Every structure is written in C-alpha cells, then in structure tokens.
Amino acid sequence: MAPNGDTPDSRKLERDLARPEAYPLPRPGAVEVRETHISWAFLTEGDVYKVKKPIDLGFLDFSTLEKRRRACEAEVVLNERLAASVYLGVVPVHRSSDGHHHLYPDGEVVDWAVHMLRLPDECRADSLLARGQLSSVHIARLAQHIADFHARCTTSEAIAEAGSICAVTQNVRENFTSTAPAIRRFVLGDEAREIERWQLSFLARNAPRFEARQRGGFVRDGHGDLRLDHVYFDPFVSTSPAIPGQGITILDCIEFSERLRAGDVCSDIAFLSMDLIAHGRVDLAEALLAHYARASNDYDLYALVDFYESYRAYVRGKVAMLRAQASTDPRVVEDAEQAARRHFLLALAGARPALLPPVVVAVGGVIASGKSTIADALAERLGAPVVDADRTRKAMMGVASTDRLDVPAFEGPYDPRVTAEVYAELARCAGVVVRSGRSVVLDASFRTREQRAVLRTLAESLHVPLFFVECRAPAGVCRQRLERRALERGVSDGRLAIFDDFIARAESVEPGEFNEREHIAVDTTRPVETTMRALSERVRFWPRGLVA
Template identity: 40%
Template sequence: MSAGAAHSELEMLRDLLAPENLPAPAGAPELRSTHSSRVILADSDVFKLKRARDLGFLDYRGLSVRWHFCHEELRLNRRLAPDVYLGVVPVFRDARGYSMTRGGHVVDYAVHMRRLDESHSALTMHREGRLETDHLERLAVKLAHFESEALVVSESSAAFLESLHENFEQTRWQRGQLLSDDRWERIRTRQLEVASDTRDLRASRATKDGHGDLRLEHVYFESNEPIIIDCIEFLARFRHADPALDVAFLARDRHREGQPERAEWFLNRYAFASNDLDLYPLMALYASYRAFVRGKVAGFVVADEAAPPEIHERKAREAREYFELAERLLSPPSPRPRLIAVGGMIASGKTTLSAELAKRMPAVHLAADAVRKFLVGVPQEQPAPDHAYDAAMNTRVREELMRR
C-alpha cells in the first residue's frame, strides 16, 4: 500500500468512527483490526471493511475486487448465519470527508452485520468455564447437517497438498524468529509424510464447499442453535475441502486449550451425526495443518508495522504456541486400544449408556440402531421401518459395525 493510500485509509477510518457517519446508532464506535479487515463496532451493528492489501493468499486491492468479496462474504455466510449478515453498504467521500450516510463518490464497501454479544461466543464461554459438552454436541450436529447439504465441488485432494506446500513457502521468513529452523523442518517433513500415507483415503473423500475457518471465536450460542460466522470468502481453495478439515479446526482449538478429551468428544459426536468414521486417520494431519496456518497468520500480524507493540508481542507469542502445537499434534499419544460392548433388551437404554461411556472415556461411539438408520437412509431422529430389522439387515448392520 502506498503512503498516500495508507494516509487516505487512516482519514477514512477516523471519519467513520464519528457516530454521525454510520447508518446505525453508535454511541462510541470501536475499531478493531486484523491482517485482512478493519471492523467498526457500533451499538448493535458491525461494519467490516476489507484492507486494500496483497498478502499472497488474499488480494483486496482494487475497489471492484473489494465489492466482489464483500458480496461473496454476504452470500456464503448467510448459509450458516442468515440473520447476522444484513447487507453490503458503500463508503462515500464528499467535501466533508468520508461517511456511509451522506452520499458522494463511492470509495469503498463494508459488510453490514448484526453485532453479536461477545459473552455468547464459544471462545468466551470456554474461557469462563461455560462451554459444556452439550454445546459441542449441538455444534457437531449442525456442522454435520451443513456439510451433508454443502455443494460438492470439483477440486481434488491435490489442492490440500498445494496448500500444505504454500504454508511452508510463506513461512520461510519466520524461521529463526517465530520458530526454529529445526521445528520448521520437522513439521514440514512429518506433514508431507502423513499426507503421502493418507493419499488414497483423502482421494476417496468428497470435497465440499465448506467454511474454511471454523474457530471457536466464530461460533456463538445465543439460543439452542449455534451461529457460525466468518467463513473464508477470499480464496475458494481454502473453503473447498474435505469436511473433516473444518472439524479439525475445533479439534485443534480444544487441544490448544489443554482439553484433548473435549476434542475427542466433539469428533465423536460429529462422526456419529455424519456417519463418517473414516475421518479419524486424517485428524492428526488436518489439525496440525490448521495449527500451522494459525501460526502463519499470526506471523503476518507481527510483520505489520502499523500494528501497535502490544499486538506484536501477543501475536508473536500466539504464533510460537501454534507452531509448537502443529508439531505436537503430529505425534499424539497412543493408548492401549479398548473395546466396550453394551447389550440388552430393546429400549433398555443401550445407546444412552454407551453414549455416556464414550463421553467420559472419551471414545468412538458406535450404535447398532444408528448404523441401521444410516443403511436404510432414515434420519436419526425418526424410527426405522420394520424391514430394517429383518435377518438380512441385521447381518448388514453387524458387518458394518465390524468394518468400523
């Protein structure tokens, strides 16, 4: 960004922080910045502007480019949060300066959102000890439903390998600063080894138009239904992926917070709701990849000369933590395998008991009745038809349970 452009951006932000220049009530607007956005928080509204910069993996230079990606952000995020994403508003410049209210020459665009209460964010709830396994289960079910209906896209599993290599190219400058040369090389070697070992499995899985950035701070619980915001809009390759890559975000976050048992419970519930047990061999690689991406992005903020010193310090610490986690996730502990079988009469509580055991251990939960419903194409909340219990189907259910 040129000095003149940076100066104009600062002038624009200064003017937009005046309440009279916003199209919504704002007693004392607040500005927050990320590596890609400037976010203005009003009383009940949010206005998100895209920074006119090129970071390699995103390029928001050009007014028409920002217009396009504002509308993409609106379209894509309305899939999971339709009442949060309200529209796209222009930023005007006239003789009095910049505003979103007076009209004039259009110089930028902002995504208009309903402001969510931070006390309802999953990250805040976690830090305050209010994020329960019930919340994780509801999130897993919603995500499984979203991924089941998401558009199947044509990208192959090779796109993941491209992103893997891109990560290491974009972090070469961070070696010796935010992570050691040895750690960088160990992570690179191990991720590529596991990617090679799982090539056939990854190639067999569907690629969906998913979320691409499913972190705890992007999940809110205003009521029973989770709200998921801030999906990736700037590069389809980051969003078009194996659904398990979205699941890996939240599993990674639980590991980072020292709660591996919560990570396993979330995976358990997602695998149960989506009928996807094949994701387990991929989780170490996918979660490590996601951790490395967060370390990389934190490093970009460290390199931003406009960021204040306290932000530099916090993001440098965050980058180092994520790089350490990326390596640790590739070598998870391998406890002795255990199998617990629960049997009993019809409607005696087998599924309830086994689900509670799976939560407390934690462990993968397999239920014969759930497998039966998947095999006959019946939603889990509905009863299976009579023919689902005949001898032939009972054999299929047992075979599928053994396969899993």
C-alpha cells in the same frame, strides 16, 4: 501499496470511521475498532461495519475498489447459510468534499463495508470457554449443527478437486514456502523441519484415503474458518439439547477463495477441534469429533483428522505471523508472536501419542436394557465416539436415523444377513477410530455368540484390550421403557411388539467368550453414576480435571 494495507488513505479511513459522526442518524454513542490482518471492523452498540484492507497477499486480493466490493457481496451471500439474520448487506463508504470518510449518502464512493448486526460478545464460544461455561451440551449441539450444515453444502467435480491429494499437498507446500523466511523466529529449525516432514509424509502415505474421500462426496463448499470466535450461542436456547440447530450462529466463512473455503468436511471440523485444543480443551475437542462423527455417520474422518488439525494449526500460525509482521503496536506484535509460536508447536504435535491407550468397549443387552444410556456415559468418560448399530443400519439403508423401520422381528432390514453386514460395518468403523489412537464404544445388542465373536476378532487384530459391558434389567422394566419410547421420536426401532421374539432368540454369554476382566454385567436400574464408578475399576477413564 504496503502489504499490510497501511497507506495514508486507509489509515485515514480507519480514523474517520472510528468517529460516531461518520454514521447515519441516530448516531452511535461510541465506535470500537477491531483489526485483523485483512480487515477493520467498526462496532457500534448494535451494528458492525467491516471494511476490507486494500491488500494483495497472494491467496487473497483486495487491492482494488471493485475487488473489495465483490468480496463484500460474496461475504454476505455465503454467510447467509449459517447466519442469515446477521448479514444485512453491503453499504458504500463515502468521502465528502472535506476529505472525511463516512457511511451516510454524501460524496464519492471510495470503499465498501459489510453491514452486520452486532452479536453479544458474551455469547461467543471463546468467551463462554474463558468463563468456564462452554459445556458438553454446547459441544454436542454444535457438532450436530455443523454436521447438518455439511450435509446441505454443495459439491461438484470442481469443488471435489479442492480435497484431492494434489490440491491439499499444494496448500501444504504453499504454507511452508510462505513461512520459510520467518518461521525460525517462532520455532527451532529442527521443529520446523519436523512439521514439514510429518505433514508431507502423511500425505504421501495416505493418498488413497484422500482420493476415497474425494470420490465419496466428502469434499464440499464449506465454511473454511470454523473457529470458536466465529460461533455464537443464543443464551435462551443454548442449554437445550432438544433443539440441535436452533440458537447457534456461525459467522465469517472464507469468502475470498473457493479453493480455501471448499475442502474435506474433516478439514472443516478439524479447524474447530484444533481451536479447542489450542485453548487447552482436548476433552472438548475429542467430544466435538465424537459427536460430529456420530451425527454425520462419518467415522472415516478419524483416519485424517490428526493431519488436518496439524494443517489447520499451521495455517493459524501463519496468520498470526502475518499479523505480527503487519502491526506497529508492540502489544499486538507480542500477542501475535505468542499465538504464532503456540500454533506452530500445535502443528508439530500432529503425530502425538494418545493421552490414554485405546480400548474397544462394547455395550450389549436386550432391547430397552439401557445400552445407549450406558454407552453414551462411557463415551463421555473415555473421550471416545459411539458407533451404534441403529444409526449404522439406517445409514446403510439410506434413511434418516429417526425414520422408523417398522417391520416384523428379524425381517427386512433386520434379516440376519443384513444384521451381519451391520456388525461388519461397526467393526470396520471401530478399526478406523482405534488406529487413530483413540478408544471406541460400540452400542449394539450383541445378542448372539457369532456377533460377540466379531468383537474378539476386532480387538485381536488391533492389539487392544476388549471390554464387553452387558446391560441387564428385569423384563418388566424393559417393557415399561418400551412403552415410554413409543411416545417419543428416536433412533431405536426396538418396540414392545418384538420384545418377546427378541428375548427368545437372545443367546446368553457362555464361559470362554470373555475372560473375567473383560465381561462386565451391569444392572441398569441403578443410577448411571453408580454404574460408572463400578466400571471405572475396570476401564481406565479420562482423568478428572485433565483438559490439555
């Protein structure tokens, strides 16, 4: 058997299923064939039929009819998690007495196909990106959608092993072994050795982090192949931030290997952030990570995400290399070789320095002073995650971020001792982010000198600049905002009933807490853009137009 599945029978199957006559009535007007290194997809006007190549690549084995049938069935079941309405079932491929392959019921069953609805190419994330239409709203909704998916994904002792330091190291070494004979066609020998050295040394240095993630339940039976060309947005709801999970479909999870599908959720989301980087959009990649970390309350992913992006880039380089080796079409070979080199070089960039030196920006103020609005706007311009006290507190309490903790002021979850623990966790999460080379935005009231002192200790321990943005608004404006907030479902527990108590116990910023450059007071009754322009004179933002 040819390693690329290129046998007389398989090529005949490909030619036969490219004919409209091979399909049941009403027959399609045309059939488009798209080939990957492991399958053929036959696209009609409204349907897709995907046939797996009869190959054994070691990490997958489709070498027999029975193995291909089982793989097709697994693909349908597993993809129901993120694309239930798209995967319609498994259908037999028949061969009639005249030797032609077809999908209507006549003749010997010689193969199997996954039957899917065809989604519009123009709604695919990579297509939107190519047209300049993939927005920050798309990215925020996608991050929330994936975070919700990961929260539902199963885990077990066996699944958790897939994220162990031993398993990850095995996967990395297998990558290097399988690419060793040919990788110097794509990168220099020194470059190949540097990728291997960096990835293996990272694993050795950070083994306790991988073990902690494994113990903490972050290793799950996820998707395994999160790429832009697997993500589709419904055009009728894709621009609405109010429906975070609706209108997003994600196809083609790995079905042939639980070992490769399961892993740290950081590895899953890093595949997608890496793909955005590979498409020249570092800004959207960082936004994806920031929104995902906040939605999942998983800021510890920042300690590992650069490694996983490098690992995922290397995997994509390997896949492109296999595609180049398998094809006889010069155009396919050229495109695959370029993709292989691009991804191998991206893997080399895993230890790249940050585009902007990291800073800690804390946004504080009284209830309803506009902190979260300013924090979110700053985070977007810094390419940074927001770590906020409201979500952190509720995660520590074991409740959903939008659940109300309706208690009297400074009692229960808001007792000063609990609040001190919340601020300690804010600082810990911020430290993880900054040590990855990224800036961080903290969103909390910082109403006491003791709470603000945490910021000074944090910044000095990290050796990074500190900025305290103090949000101010007249009390009457704050009360109006709280009246409106009472009608909405949100994260904050701030409400009118506790506003006066909060004001009474807020401690103003004293001289000496911050220097003149660090302390920035803003009037949140002014337009946000006006405030951002003023802040840009003190805090260095991501340069406009810089994407890669």
